[in-house]
Amino acid sequence: MFRLLFKSVVVLLLVFFIANYLIYLKTGQMPLRDMRERMGDDWLVDLRELLSPNQLTADAKQVIKGVADEYSAPEPAAKTKVYKWTDANGQVHFGDKPLASGAEQIEVEVRNAISAPEAASRISDQQDAAPKVSVQESALDKARAAAEAMKQRVQQQEQAQ
Structure with missing residues (x-):
């Protein structure tokens, strides 16, 4: 595994430096040197700020808020x-x-x-019969009741036609 990772890194570095050299041959400019000059001396500080846990957390919260706003409308x-x-x-x-x-x-x-029927009376009846009702069972009961209501509604519509 380590050898594969090492070989991958070496290949990526070779491709990167060969591409840099080919750009130099074509344009006469050194992209790596120009990039370092454009970024200045404090590029590492900027990179650290960009990848800081606080900044990543703020970015993640902003993305989650945007998605929540989009789908909660x-x-x-x-x-x-x-x-x-x-x-x-x-x-x-x-x-x-x-x-x-x-x-x-x-x-x-x-x-x-499609609306689920009132579950409060059904759950209280179930609690009297069985002292412990799990959340999954009540959700399953709600789904079954909604399916039954839909089935009855379809039958009523078919009879009306």
């Missing part, structure tokens, strides 16, 4: 076209396509159409 509401009509029996119907001639269009804002 509320989701924009999607407008959905819904049609409402009343049949001959006086029953009101809703649908995504107008099935009657007198259907009126209604705009509905849909954000998160």
Whole structure:
């Protein structure tokens, strides 16, 4: 492992110095010397400040805050076209396509159409039956309840059509 690392470093240094020499042959300037002159004498101090733990921590916090701000913004509401009509029996119907001639269009804002049912009563019942309920079980119960609610909703929509 050490030999591989050593060989890699040697190859990188050779490539770096050969590239420097080729640039010298092409332009007549020494990139390493010019770089050292441009950076000045305190380049090491600048590098230490740039890589200091305090600066790295501040940069990481700034990046995390930016990502959190980007993803914590509320989701924009999607407008959905819904049609409402009343049949001959006086029953009101809703649908995504107008099935009657007198259907009126209604705009509905849909954000998160699936909501988990109230978990407080279900958890208190479970706590009476079993004294110790883990967080994973309650999360699993919430997911199952949401899936069941979605299934019932799909069945209701299919029956309406």
